[in-house]
Amino acid sequence: MSRTLLKVNGQSHTIDVEPDCPLLYVLRDNLVMNNPRFGCGLGQCGACTVLIDNRAVRSCTLPVSAAAGKEIVTLEGLGTEGNPHPVQKAFIQEQAFQCGYCLNGWVLTAKALLDKNPHPSHDEMRTAFESLICRCGSHVRIFAAVRQAAEQMKRSA
Amino acid sequence: MASKTVLSRREFVKDTGGLLFGFSLAEGAVLPQVLTAATESNPAASPNRLEAWLHIDRDGSVHVFTGKAEIGMGVETGLTQIVAEELDVPFSRVVLVMGDTSNTADQGGVGGSTSIAMGSKPLRNVAATARALLVRLAAKNLGASPDELQVREGVVSVKADPSRKISYADLAASGDLDEALKVSGEGFALNVEGLGKPKDPSSYTVVGQPIPRVDIAPKILGKWQYVTDVRVPGMLHGRVIRPAGVGAKLMGFDDSAAKKIPGYVQTVNKGDFVGLVAENEWAAVRAAKALRVTWSAPQQAFPEQKDLYQHMRSAAPKATKETVKKGDAAGVLASATKKVQASYEVPFQSHATMGPGCAVADIHTDGVSTIWSGGQKPHALQKGFAELLDVPRDKVRVIWVEDAGSYGRPGFEDTAADAVLLSQAVGKPVRVQWSRADMTAWGSKGPAVVCELAAAIDEHGEITAVEFTSHAFSGGEIMFVPASKDNYLGAQLTGIPNKSGVDEFAQWGVQAPPYVFPNVHAVSHIVPAFYDSISPLRTTHLRDPEGPQTSFAVESFMDELAATTATDPIEFRLRHLDNPRAKAVLAAAAEKAGWERRSSPNPNKSAGDVVTGRGVGLSTRGGTYVGTIAEVEVNRRTGAARVTRFVCTHDCGLIINPEALRGTIAANLIQSMSRGMKEEVTFDRSNVTSVDWATYPVARAHDIPTQVDIVLLNHPELPPNGAGEPSSRATAAAIANAIFDATGARVRQTPLTPARIKAALSEPQRA
Numbered sequence A: 001m002s003r004t005l006l007k008v009n010g011q012s013h014t015i016d017v018e019p020d021c022p023l024l025y026v027l028r029d030n031l032v033m034n035n036p037r038f039g040c041g042l043g044q045c046g047a048c049t050v051l052i053d054n055r056a057v058r059s060c061t062l063p064v065s066a067a068a069g070k071e072i073v074t075l076e077g078l079g080t081e082g083n084p085h086p087v088q089k090a091f092i093q094e095q096a097f098q099c100g101y102c103l104n105g106w107v108l109t110a111k112a113l114l115d116k117n118p119h120p121s122h123d124e125m126r127t128a129f130e131s132l133i134c135r136c137g138s139h140v141r142i143f144a145a146v147r148q149a150a151e152q153m154k155r156s157a
Numbered sequence B: 001m002a003s004k005t006v007l008s009r010r011e012f013v014k015d016t017g018g019l020l021f022g023f024s025l026a027e028g029a030v031l032p033q034v035l036t037a038a039t040e041s042n043p044a045a046s047p048n049r050l051e052a053w054l055h056i057d058r059d060g061s062v063h064v065f066t067g068k069a070e071i072g073m074g075v076e077t078g079l080t081q082i083v084a085e086e087l088d089v090p091f092s093r094v095v096l097v098m099g100d101t102s103n104t105a106d107q108g109g110v111g112g113s114t115s116i117a118m119g120s121k122p123l124r125n126v127a128a129t130a131r132a133l134l135v136r137l138a139a140k141n142l143g144a145s146p147d148e149l150q151v152r153e154g155v156v157s158v159k160a161d162p163s164r165k166i167s168y169a170d171l172a173a174s175g176d177l178d179e180a181l182k183v184s185g186e187g188f189a190l191n192v193e194g195l196g197k198p199k200d201p202s203s204y205t206v207v208g209q210p211i212p213r214v215d216i217a218p219k220i221l222g223k224w225q226y227v228t229d230v231r232v233p234g235m236l237h238g239r240v241i242r243p244a245g246v247g248a249k250l251m252g253f254d255d256s257a258a259k260k261i262p263g264y265v266q267t268v269n270k271g272d273f274v275g276l277v278a279e280n281e282w283a284a285v286r287a288a289k290a291l292r293v294t295w296s297a298p299q300q301a302f303p304e305q306k307d308l309y310q311h312m313r314s315a316a317p318k319a320t321k322e323t324v325k326k327g328d329a330a331g332v333l334a335s336a337t338k339k340v341q342a343s344y345e346v347p348f349q350s351h352a353t354m355g356p357g358c359a360v361a362d363i364h365t366d367g368v369s370t371i372w373s374g375g376q377k378p379h380a381l382q383k384g385f386a387e388l389l390d391v392p393r394d395k396v397r398v399i400w401v402e403d404a405g406s407y408g409r410p411g412f413e414d415t416a417a418d419a420v421l422l423s424q425a426v427g428k429p430v431r432v433q434w435s436r437a438d439m440t441a442w443g444s445k446g447p448a449v450v451c452e453l454a455a456a457i458d459e460h461g462e463i464t465a466v467e468f469t470s471h472a473f474s475g476g477e478i479m480f481v482p483a484s485k486d487n488y489l490g491a492q493l494t495g496i497p498n499k500s501g502v503d504e505f506a507q508w509g510v511q512a513p514p515y516v517f518p519n520v521h522a523v524s525h526i527v528p529a530f531y532d533s534i535s536p537l538r539t540t541h542l543r544d545p546e547g548p549q550t551s552f553a554v555e556s557f558m559d560e561l562a563a564t565t566a567t568d569p570i571e572f573r574l575r576h577l578d579n580p581r582a583k584a585v586l587a588a589a590a591e592k593a594g595w596e597r598r599s600s601p602n603p604n605k606s607a608g609d610v611v612t613g614r615g616v617g618l619s620t621r622g623g624t625y626v627g628t629i630a631e632v633e634v635n636r637r638t639g640a641a642r643v644t645r646f647v648c649t650h651d652c653g654l655i656i657n658p659e660a661l662r663g664t665i666a667a668n669l670i671q672s673m674s675r676g677m678k679e680e681v682t683f684d685r686s687n688v689t690s691v692d693w694a695t696y697p698v699a700r701a702h703d704i705p706t707q708v709d710i711v712l713l714n715h716p717e718l719p720p721n722g723a724g725e726p727s728s729r730a731t732a733a734a735i736a737n738a739i740f741d742a743t744g745a746r747v748r749q750t751p752l753t754p755a756r757i758k759a760a761l762s763e764p765q766r767a
Helices: A023-030 A086-093 A103-116 A122-129 A139-156 B009-016 B031-039 B075-087 B120-142 B168-174 B216-220 B281-290 B305-314 B329-334 B378-389 B412-426 B436-442 B489-493 B547-564 B569-575 B580-593 B658-677 B731-743 B754-762
Strands: A002-008 A011-017 A049-052 A055-058 A071-073 B054-056 B062-066 B094-098 B149-152 B155-158 B161-167 B182-184 B191-193 B236-240 B250-254 B264-270 B273-278 B292-295 B319-326 B338-346 B358-362 B369-373 B396-400 B430-433 B449-457 B463-473 B519-527 B610-621 B624-635 B641-651 B707-712
Touching: A002 A023, A011 A023, A023 B281, A049 A103, A055 A103, A086 A103, A086 A139, A086 B216, A103 A122, A103 A139, A103 B216, A122 A139, A139 B658, B054 B120, B054 B168, B062 B075, B062 B120, B075 B094, B075 B120, B120 B149, B120 B155, B120 B161, B120 B168, B120 B191, B155 B168, B161 B168, B236 B281, B236 B412, B250 B264, B264 B412, B273 B281, B273 B412, B273 B489, B305 B449, B305 B463, B329 B449, B329 B463, B329 B519, B338 B547, B358 B412, B369 B378, B369 B412, B378 B396, B378 B412, B412 B430, B412 B489, B449 B547, B463 B547, B547 B569, B547 B610, B547 B658, B547 B731, B569 B580, B569 B610, B580 B610, B580 B624, B580 B641, B580 B707, B610 B731, B624 B731, B641 B658, B641 B731, B658 B707, B658 B731, B731 B754
Parallel strands: A002 A071, B062 B094, B236 B430, B369 B396, B463 B519, B641 B707
Antiparallel strands: A002 A011, A049 A055, A049 A071, B054 B062, B149 B155, B155 B161, B182 B191, B236 B273, B250 B292, B264 B273, B319 B519, B338 B449, B358 B369, B358 B430, B449 B463, B610 B624, B624 B641
């Protein structure tokens, strides 16, 4: 066990944890957060995605020690009910999901993508999302939401 | 009803914040109350009283108690609209309490695309009856006759003088809002009727509106709680070890290394069931890895995968059913001048739910046990777990909490049973979340199906006879209603043999459209299970149980017959249909797609590697009609195919919420495209070898068509019908038909992978 400093959604936490424990379990069990979510534990699906220094990262395979001291943002930290992030707003407007279990991956990957590339082409979008799974097949509305978010962010930029 | 102690799901969240779902646990403050509620004789659970279904709070909010559950398609929103409509209250005032066995009636849970079609009936009648009672109370209160009153947004007023008014909240607080209801049917068909008569659909103002789903915004904002987020005081985390293969018996285990993992608590063993519990999830994962388990050599119960379909054709059937015998198909075929025969093969498929199953069980052998599960039939789970624990049903409370989309009986039931067995053994609440491999490999499977078709064509090009024969694993080797102790994998490992199965057939005209031909003979065979119990290839319901498989065969064959007779594929279908709604969805699809009337394959193929084509499929399912057109591009050199556009026309009678419906259809098309083009469970002689997303590939971003056009055909004059499954059914055939149109190559085995398409391209094609 070692004392680790985690900065999550702007708050600092010092926790005693095995350094090789995946960040996902620390967020869910030690910090009792409901997002991100466990999907595969193999980095294959994206349900466990968080932003670390504004990059979309799979928390199920990332040792907590590698996230220490960095800025971690989870879905809950992206926006609030009163002030949702434009990406969240667009996903809500498009009613983009069915069960929604996968959505940490899609919403946070979309946020990281649009920050880096505000006008992604259809192919760039597909490439950015290729490593994510949505088992329900909500992709059509997800892509519509990302296009809408890009528009909204362009207008407000 | 005011004394009701059982809180709704949202009240848990709102008022106790933390009791079940959060961190700041007011330990013991509310949980005992919840458990106490289950020990009382609970009037809410018996459906013959209005108060069991509906309660109006002092603030005017309406709680409706239903045995239905939400598995991701929006029925919570649709049912809420139906209640708000009949009761004349704002949509936002209605809260559904779903799938809690202590305060909802057994409506059979979710299944068969029936939640709206059948499950809404009692809710509609209950709301109409509550409205009638409230108006009657208001009449007394306002000194007017009921005919002189109107209701707007939960307020009853005198039509002639709207200033004379009283709210539902005040009426409910002052009067007795209860009434005996006439109960009929059970399970999905459970209905109740009271004195209130539902509205004429022409007056609807809430039903039919594209109201945003109640769950989507909170999910996207990270405020939603799934069953994975249930946290109970003192809860441990469990893992169960799967056998080394089918038929492997536990020889022994050594947990000395597991015990050294910080957080390890206890190993549990009963028969071949071996698992452990730990203080947290990571410790459970590591300890399970450190647990050394010795198994006997697995049996070679499965054939080589390449021999699967041959095995299915030649196996002596476990059961056989003749489903259609019209005229003399065999005789006509025997003397036919022209005959077309084809055989179609669809593999085992995995639910492979987005999140592996998760459940929490708090078992009290001398009290009331509570199980939180996302299994879509909570009341069946209650029966099954009562049997497993050998206690009366009222000592078991199952609280449904949403999990990842279940689409049938995926194994969430088995996960919950693991939690039950572990909690029973250690005397503490236990949370179990399966691993990805547990879910993909050991979750139950959708059955593999082989269909053989033959048709006779006379000298005028008319189809004079059709023969259909299916060889399919049962849709219920494991009963899809998990209401007995032998249904669960964990229970089977403790030594309880599986007896829960039924024979469920892949049938012409049931899981595929009932085309009309002069002579038809249809026979369905059940292929015996490879292994009776504890098998990773045990089959059960996966979305639209045998529909996609049977429909792939029949809709492909219709296309082959159209091609053989040089007829346009839509025109061919229209000619052999007598149902006007089935015809209408095809006609509407053709119009939306700009369908060029001609036969397949496309005579104007490009000379390059990449060719394009279009294909159609029809789905009819319990009163819902769907026409699907796929447009594809195929690389003739590599065999790679991609759907570029879907057009889907959908008639499910009265539409409750068009936007939620469109979302469900769009997702249905993509998921069924994934099943048709990507998904195949792989196995060796003893094990399933599809264990993760690399070995069980599904559709990803690059596979998604650029355009999806959905046309809704609304029929307000008809009752609402199901939409959860029908648009899954014909997708694979529409794609295979489009591949044929593009290339002239017919692929008769799914998934439609580049290798299969390439192989078909190199085969000589029949005229």
